[in-house]
Amino acid sequence: MTGEYYVCTGCALLCDDIEVETEDRKLSKVHAACLKGVARMKGCSDPLECTVDGEKADIDSAITKAAAILRNAKNPLIFGHGNSSSEAQKISIGLAKKTGAYIDDTSSFCQGPIVEAILQDKLRTCTLDDVRHKADVIIFWGADPSNSHPRHLSRYSYFPRGKERQRGWEEDRTAITIDIRKSSTAKICRDTRFYQIPMSADAEFMDAIVSGLSGKIPKTSFDFDKKRILELANVMKKAKFGVICVGLGLVYSLEELEPLFKLMEKLNEVSNFYLIPMVGQYNMRGFNQNLFAETGFINRVKFNSETGNANHGAENSVVEALKNKSVDAALIIGSDPLSSLPLSVARYLTEIPLITIDPCQNLTATRSTVTIPCALGGVEAGGTAVRMDGVEIELKKIVESDNLSDKEILTRIMEAI
Amino acid sequence: MGFGQFLAAPEIKLKIVTYRDVFQNTAQESSRFGEEYEKLSAVIKLDLKDISKLTIKEGDTVIVKNGFGKVVVKAQKSGYEEAHPGIAYMVNSPWSNVLVPDETGGSGVPKFKNFEVTVQGAKGEKVTGIRAL
Numbered sequence: 089m090t091g092e093y094y095v096c097t098g099c100a101l102l103c104d105d106i107e108v109e110t111e112d113r114k115l116s117k118v119h120a121a122c123l124k125g126v127a128r129m130k131g132c133s134d135p136l137e138c139t140v141d142g143e144k145a146d147i148d149s150a151i152t153k154a155a156a157i158l159r160n161a162k163n164p165l166i167f168g169h170g171n172s173s174s175e176a177q178k179i180s181i182g183l184a185k186k187t188g189a190y191i192d193d194t195s196s197f198c199q200g201p202i203v204e205a206i207l208q209d210k211l212r213t214c215t216l217d218d219v220r221h222k223a224d225v226i227i228f229w230g231a232d233p234s235n236s237h238p239r240h241l242s243r244y245s246y247f248p249r250g251k252e253r254q255r256g257w258e259e260d261r262t263a264i265t266i267d268i269r270k271s272s273t274a275k276i277c278r279d280t281r282f283y284q285i286p287m288s289a290d291a292e293f294m295d296a297i298v299s300g301l302s303g304k305i306p307k308t309s310f311d312f313d314k315k316r317i318l319e320l321a322n323v324m325k326k327a328k329f330g331v332i333c334v335g336l337g338l339v340y341s342l343e344e345l346e347p348l349f350k351l352m353e354k355l356n357e358v359s360n361f362y363l364i365p366m367v368g369q370y371n372m373r374g375f376n377q378n379l380f381a382e383t384g385f386i387n388r389v390k391f392n393s394e395t396g397n398a399n400h401g402a403e404n405s406v407v408e409a410l411k412n413k414s415v416d417a418a419l420i421i422g423s424d425p426l427s428s429l430p431l432s433v434a435r436y437l438t439e440i441p442l443i444t445i446d447p448c449q450n451l452t453a454t455r456s457t458v459t460i461p462c463a464l465g466g467v468e469a470g471g472t473a474v475r476m477d478g479v480e481i482e483l484k485k486i487v488e489s490d491n492l493s494d495k496e497i498l499t500r501i502m503e504a505i
Numbered sequence: 506m507g508f509g510q511f512l513a514a515p516e517i518k519l520k521i522v523t524y525r526d527v528f529q530n531t532a533q534e535s536s537r538f539g540e541e542y543e544k545l546s547a548v549i550k551l552d553l554k555d556i557s558k559l560t561i562k563e564g565d566t567v568i569v570k571n572g573f574g575k576v577v578v579k580a581q582k583s584g585y586e587e588a589h590p591g592i593a594y595m596v597n598s599p600w601s602n603v604l605v606p607d608e609t610g611g612s613g614v615p616k617f618k619n620f621e622v623t624v625q626g627a628k629g630e631k632v633t634g635i636r637a638l
């Protein structure tokens with residue numbers, strides 16, 4: 089072992105306590121990471137090849153072709169970014185501005201509204217270090233970190249002994265899961281701390297908790313045991329430092345954020361509560377912050393190629409732009425929309441000139457006009473990234489690679505346009 | 506050839522809830538085209554009552570379809586203590602995404618986690634491969 093600590097980019101927890109052993113420019117051992125993190129850092133078994141029109145190509149001709157595609161497009165789409173360093177994201181934003189592109193990321197159809205509300209100071213947030221040292225009531229709402237962020241409970245939210253939580257989970261912390269199914273995380277919280285609610289009932293359940301917190305009888309249309317809601321409200325009221333970890337289950341179930349705003353407002357009237365979005369991809373939040381700094385919007389932007397002005401709105405989201413077939417070329421960076429979007433929406437990508445930049449082969453790459461392999465972030469390339477709680481984390485390069493970083497590739501495409 | 510071959514397999518309507526699984530996610534990091542990723546992704550988890558309605562056994566393949574697409578995946582018991590007839594679970598994957606409706610009401614957000622399908626025994630048909638989706 090090198091005695092040095094590295095960062096895992098397997099999810100937006102960006103665990104920074106990883107030790108590694110290397111052999112032939114590969115990581116032979118990865119210590120302290122979870123299963124998913126080890127697999128991420130060791131790299132995939134089917135790396136992406138550099139190709140143009142399905143034939144092997146050298147990097148120079150791939151970059152020339154990619155630049156030509158973007159230059160000739162009237163309304164290109166640049167999508168991905170969650171698995172790129174902040175430095176690469178900033179170049180990508182510049183590239184979008186130059187080419188009058190739509191630019192978007194996964195937050196557009198997941199945690200976007202929550203991150204946006206946090207950046208606009210509409211929701212009270214804290215860091216994961218605060219959670220580790222202070223949190224005594226932790227609520228996983230529509231979130232299952234045991235599967236999505238495997239070290240969340242052990243590093244921050246439940247098991248560790250923090251400065252003000254020396255007795256850890258045994259005595260000092262209460263973890264609660266609110267979900268539509270008994271997830272792995274719910275099992276850890278045990279039956280008394282698991283609140284199973286019907287599908288799409290999250291907003292109503294929030295209102296019921298607000299009633300409980302206000303000393304009223306909490307009624308629900310699905311007849312949830314009132315005593316249990318009152319118990320929950322009581323635990324929340326007594327919290328010294330409470331945190332709600334917002335998962336995708338909650339985000340997808342809320343049609344608007346108003347019920348969540350109301351709940352947080354009430355909680356902070358009678359108690360002390362914070363909220364952290366359970367961001368998936370390691371630097372999704374970084375993209376949101378970088379685009380926000382440049383345009384005032386976190387995602388769903390279309391640049392005007394002449395004025396450089398940013399237009400924002402649902403019609404500029406990756407999903408609507410593809411559905412409406414308003415894009416005529418696409419550059420995908422560190423993402424696989426043909427896997428991760430509804431196929432009925434993503435299929436249109438196969439009808440237009442498509443460029444993929446990624447360390448690994450994926451479905452979108454198999455349908456791309458140009459594929460350019462890039463160095464794996466946090467292993468073969470360094471940079472900075474923003475953790476789910478907004479803390480900036482430095483990524484170090486561990487081993488050399490023949491591939492350029494996505495930042496270098498994007499810079500070269502930009503120069504060639 | 507059994508007589509069952511000539512009978513239409515019963516078809517039932519179900520709601521699909523998608524979820525994440527760390528083992529499937531790990532397999533994805535290694536290779537999206539690997540056997541392991543298919544084995545852990547191309548699966549539908551059913552309530553015992555729904556399994557018997559479909560007249561299938563655990564491990565049989567089923568056709569899952571709606572107006573947006575069709576996939577053949579393996580049927581498994583969900584293993585949840587509480588019964589959940591009418592609701593089935595699929596891990597978030599390219600297979601579930603074949604079935605996610607494109608309807609968004611202009612919001613830019615598809616209903617990834619909650620949509621309707623019909624399910625029917627596939628009478629031994631093979632699981633849809635990732636490249637055939």
Ligand code: SF4
Nearest residue numbers: 096098099103122125
């Ligand atoms: S929890 Fe996330 S960041 Fe930490 S080791 Fe696992 S995948 Fe990596």
